[in-house]
Amino acid sequence: MDVEWKQNLLSERTETFRPSLIREILKASLGKKDLLSFAGGLPDPSLLPLDVFRSAIDKVILDKSGIALQYGESQGYLPLREWISEFYYGGFGEEVSPSEIIITHGSQQGLDLIGKLFLDNRSRVLTESPTYLGALQAFQVYSPSFSTLTLEKDGVNLSELDEILKKEDITLFYTNPVFQNPSTYTWSESKKRQAAEILDSNECFLVEDEAYRLLDFEGKKHSSISSYRKRKDLCIQLGSFSKIVSPGFRLGWMRVPSGIFGKMILAKQANDLNSNQWSQLVVSEFLKECDWESYLSRIRSSYRERRDLFAETLKSEIPDFEFHIPDGGMFLWVRIPLTDSFLLFEETFKKGLAFVPGREFFPDSSDSSFLRMNFTVLSPSDMQKGVEILADVWKNYPREGT
Amino acid sequence: MDVEWKQNLLSERTETFRPSLIREILKASLGKKDLLSFAGGLPDPSLLPLDVFRSAIDKVILDKSGIALQYGESQGYLPLREWISEFYYGGFGEEVSPSEIIITHGSQQGLDLIGKLFLDNRSRVLTESPTYLGALQAFQVYSPSFSTLTLEKDGVNLSELDEILKKEDITLFYTNPVFQNPSTYTWSESKKRQAAEILDSNECFLVEDEAYRLLDFEGKKHSSISSYRKRKDLCIQLGSFSKIVSPGFRLGWMRVPSGIFGKMILAKQANDLNSNQWSQLVVSEFLKECDWESYLSRIRSSYRERRDLFAETLKSEIPDFEFHIPDGGMFLWVRIPLTDSFLLFEETFKKGLAFVPGREFFPDSSDSSFLRMNFTVLSPSDMQKGVEILADVWKNYPREGT
Numbered sequence: 001m002d003v004e005w006k007q008n009l010l011s012e013r014t015e016t017f018r019p020s021l022i023r024e025i026l027k028a029s030l031g032k033k034d035l036l037s038f039a040g041g042l043p044d045p046s047l048l049p050l051d052v053f054r055s056a057i058d059k060v061i062l063d064k065s066g067i068a069l070q071y072g073e074s075q076g077y078l079p080l081r082e083w084i085s086e087f088y089y090g091g092f093g094e095e096v097s098p099s100e101i102i103i104t105h106g107s108q109q110g111l112d113l114i115g116k117l118f119l120d121n122r123s124r125v126l127t128e129s130p131t132y133l134g135a136l137q138a139f140q141v142y143s144p145s146f147s148t149l150t151l152e153k154d155g156v157n158l159s160e161l162d163e164i165l166k167k168e169d170i171t172l173f174y175t176n177p178v179f180q181n182p183s184t185y186t187w188s189e190s191k192k193r194q195a196a197e198i199l200d201s202n203e204c205f206l207v208e209d210e211a212y213r214l215l216d217f218e219g220k221k222h223s224s225i226s227s228y229r230k231r232k233d234l235c236i237q238l239g240s241f242s243k244i245v246s247p248g249f250r251l252g253w254m255r256v257p258s259g260i261f262g263k264m265i266l267a268k269q270a271n272d273l274n275s276n277q278w279s280q281l282v283v284s285e286f287l288k289e290c291d292w293e294s295y296l297s298r299i300r301s302s303y304r305e306r307r308d309l310f311a312e313t314l315k316s317e318i319p320d321f322e323f324h325i326p327d328g329g330m331f332l333w334v335r336i337p338l339t340d341s342f343l344l345f346e347e348t349f350k351k352g353l354a355f356v357p358g359r360e361f362f363p364d365s366s367d368s369s370f371l372r373m374n375f376t377v378l379s380p381s382d383m384q385k386g387v388e389i390l391a392d393v394w395k396n397y398p399r400e401g402t
Numbered sequence: 403m404d405v406e407w408k409q410n411l412l413s414e415r416t417e418t419f420r421p422s423l424i425r426e427i428l429k430a431s432l433g434k435k436d437l438l439s440f441a442g443g444l445p446d447p448s449l450l451p452l453d454v455f456r457s458a459i460d461k462v463i464l465d466k467s468g469i470a471l472q473y474g475e476s477q478g479y480l481p482l483r484e485w486i487s488e489f490y491y492g493g494f495g496e497e498v499s500p501s502e503i504i505i506t507h508g509s510q511q512g513l514d515l516i517g518k519l520f521l522d523n524r525s526r527v528l529t530e531s532p533t534y535l536g537a538l539q540a541f542q543v544y545s546p547s548f549s550t551l552t553l554e555k556d557g558v559n560l561s562e563l564d565e566i567l568k569k570e571d572i573t574l575f576y577t578n579p580v581f582q583n584p585s586t587y588t589w590s591e592s593k594k595r596q597a598a599e600i601l602d603s604n605e606c607f608l609v610e611d612e613a614y615r616l617l618d619f620e621g622k623k624h625s626s627i628s629s630y631r632k633r634k635d636l637c638i639q640l641g642s643f644s645k646i647v648s649p650g651f652r653l654g655w656m657r658v659p660s661g662i663f664g665k666m667i668l669a670k671q672a673n674d675l676n677s678n679q680w681s682q683l684v685v686s687e688f689l690k691e692c693d694w695e696s697y698l699s700r701i702r703s704s705y706r707e708r709r710d711l712f713a714e715t716l717k718s719e720i721p722d723f724e725f726h727i728p729d730g731g732m733f734l735w736v737r738i739p740l741t742d743s744f745l746l747f748e749e750t751f752k753k754g755l756a757f758v759p760g761r762e763f764f765p766d767s768s769d770s771s772f773l774r775m776n777f778t779v780l781s782p783s784d785m786q787k788g789v790e791i792l793a794d795v796w797k798n799y800p801r802e803g804t
Binding site for chain 2: 046272
């Protein structure tokens with residue numbers, strides 16, 4: 001039967017829905033076991049200590065199955081919010097009460113709920129350029145316009161920030177200041193402090209995405225921009241368990257100021273009632289049972305080794321490619337001597353290798369000479385194989401202007 | 403510090419956000435252990451066979467932790483979609499391919515995604531009156547208008563349906579035709595067939611919420627309205643694991659026609675990337691390991707006993723209250739000789755007893771002389787105690803007109 005669609009069946013906002021190449025690659029890699037992928041922001045599941053995890057599950061089943069197998073509070077499971085308050089924010093010297101925290105299905109859901117509360121077709125979102133693709137996907141559903149700031153190695157250009165905030169009616173500024181996805185750049189403390197002042201004096205709402213904040217391989221503690229602001233009522237901070245525990249539990253959180261807290265809870269309820277109780281209890285017990293600091297150290301040193309190996313392999317196999325070596329995170333942001341890395345992506349993908357072409361990370365999907373390459377999930381030998389495929393394609397790739 | 407809000411900081415749609423008394427009661431009951439609650443649509447967690455559940459978890463940890471602890475496909479875990487296709491739809495004789503199914507964080511998320519795709523302030527949603535509160539919450543975020551149909555014991559009034567579809571520009575019709583929440587009414591097969599024809603001839607999009615479809619205590623199989631429609635491209639069906647396995651896993655699904663499938667996947671990605679992998683794998687293994695038919699029978703007969711006990715207790719303690727005894731579901735929908743049950747709710751709540759006052763289930767929150775009372779989670783003795791509290795408050799409650 002032919003599908004005949006009524007005119008205007010769908011809402012106007014569906015016209016701005018943005019596809020994600022990363023999700024397409026992930027789907028392809030599930031069907032195609034021999035695809036080597038540098039594309040995802042995937043942690044290594046083998047770093048999760050299965051014995052501690054198992055004992056956490058046993059505890060939940062024995063003592064707490066009545067809670068774990070039921071609906072829960074929309075705000076999230078209190079012991080998990082207490083852990084976030086004490087060990088996450090407390091570890092950075094930030095005072096955040098469990099009552100300010102909402103547990104979400106990944107920080108992606110936080111971005112969607114922010115879109116719901118703040119954005120419509122009259123809104124304007126300010127982002128770094130490049131910026132996190134998932135934020136673009138979440139926000140574009142609500143049809144705002146975008147303005148962008150040049151991202152330098154130590155944070156955004158501050159005079160641009162001040163100028164845009166004075167000139168344009170910005171609804172919110174979205175930033176990812178520590179090991180930014182995709183650029184891996186980290187704001188300097190001085191820029192964070194100055195940006196906080198500029199945001200305060202322009203009364204700008206800040207959405208600070210901290211997905212990689214704990215993944216500094218040297219254990220350095222990075223302040224949040226929010227912590228420097230006087231107007232904490234105009235800050236949301238987003239966090240995630242996906243990069244430090246496991247994406248399998250689909251859990252993140254947001255710190256939400258009291259002025260919009262009630263509305264945010266209603267948006268969460270309307271979206272999915274409450275976050276997965278079973279996962280919240282298991283993660284909460286796991287965090288209680290594991291030795292948090294040594295667990296973190298183990299992840300950090302494993303990823304540091306892989307970063308080093310990846311950077312060395314890439315440098316020796318493809319000296320044309322340029323990149324900055326970040327102190328943390330999960331990616332290298334690689335500049336290649338081409339104006340559009342997407343065509344290169346299409347070639348390597350045919351040979352069984354994936355990365356994310358840079359244009360995915362620009363609000364206007366402008367062509368880009370970057371590749372985002374993950375180093376935290378492939379084994380050393382697959383990493384080597386992947387780089388060899390890329391080098392091989394590159395060797396025979398037509399150079400521009402030749 | 404005083405919070406000073408910028409004018410128009412939030413989007414207009416936040417003005418129509420709808421609170422949920424059910425969620426407030428749930429939150430209160432978590433803090434207040436002695437609150438007896440007939441309010442939630444809560445299954446009894448003790449009906450989940452913990453040994454089968456545990457062995458399912460062991461399997462996932464041993465054989466599939468690499469998949470369970472990683473990001474997954476936006477559409478959902480294929481073996482779970484295959485189970486839904488074969489045992490859920492197959493059990494009703496409906497042919498639905500796993501490729502038509504999207505796994506969601508509860509059917510609530512399905513409702514939100516539908517709102518995202520279809521609704522804005524130019525849209526008009528048609529519902530039964532009363533209707534499911536969660537659907538009102540999900541849809542109202544997108545600021546549509548509402549029209550309602552009188553719900554009779556065997557389904558909506560069909561001439562009203564035809565008339566409204568001819569007169570008004572309806573974006574979609576939302577219905578919950580089997581053991582409707584809150585009324586417990588179930589559409590007759592004849593009304594479903596006729597409604598399908600009316601919907602087809604008016605080219606109306608149907609959203610059919612089947613949360614309680616498997617909970618017929620006599621095991622009777624109820625057809626879907628969708629199965630009678632010729633225009634299957636204008637039907638979405640929503641299902642849930644919350645009522646038959648556990649709400650703790652926060653998993654549901656939707657059957658989505660191909661014409662909007664791609665857009666729905668983008669909306670899901672923008673919302674939370676993918677559904678909880680860990681829960682999807684555990685539930686999938688659990689369903690494989692449990693004897694599905696005998697598991698369902700056990701739940702059905704346990705709930706049937708409680709329904710009988712509850713109905714008898716209520717009848718003998720408060721003969722003023724009127725209700726229909728449903729063949730399934732989780733509620734009694736009780737009519738009391740008052741024009742507004744909310745005031746009664748406030749009184750009983752002070753005495754440690756909760757139910758949901760009927761007005762929560764009407765799009766215009768009109769006063770109502772109904773109570774929705776759940777019978778699936780309280781123990782027989784708590785049920786008795788709860789009814790006694792209610793009887794006691796009622797005995798001394800000021801009658802209207804006296």
